[in-house]
Amino acid sequence: MLGxxxxxxxxxxxxxxxxxxxxxxxxxVKLAQEISWDxxxxxxxxxxxxxxxxxxxxxxxxxxxxxxxxFKESDISKINTKKRTIYCAFFCIFVVKLNH
Numbered sequence: 001m002l003g004x005x006x007x008x009x010x011x012x013x014x015x016x017x018x019x020x021x022x023x024x025x026x027x028x029v030k031l032a033q034e035i036s037w038d039x040x041x042x043x044x045x046x047x048x049x050x051x052x053x054x055x056x057x058x059x060x061x062x063x064x065x066x067x068x069x070x071f072k073e074s075d076i077s078k079i080n081t082k083k084r085t086i087y088c089a090f091f092c093i094f095v096v097k098l099n100h
Contacts, residue, residue: 002045003054018090028087037062063092 022029041058048055067088068074 002048003057018086022086022090026087028091032063032091057093060092063088067091 037059040062044058044062
């Protein structure tokens with residue numbers, strides 16, 4: 001079953017949205033806004049079953065693969081700078097817990 005990234009319909013009082021925290025002019029943010037994620041999802045959605053447990057969202061999978069290729073990393077965890085990690089999370093739409 002195809003997993004989806006759920007949009008937050010209501011803001012949580014105690015969580016900061018990533019968009020309010022990062023520089024929206026960062027190259028990864030700009031690239032994420034230029035990619036047609038809907039077209040990528042449409043292209044790959046036929047490879048998923050309608051039954052069973054929901055999968056990881058296609059944007060997360062495609063985003064990680066793109067980041068691994070762009071940074072020539074063997075594993076996303078190798079990207080070790082916190083600043084870059086936050087922008088990678090935005091690129092793939094991960095939920096990031098910020099330490100205050």
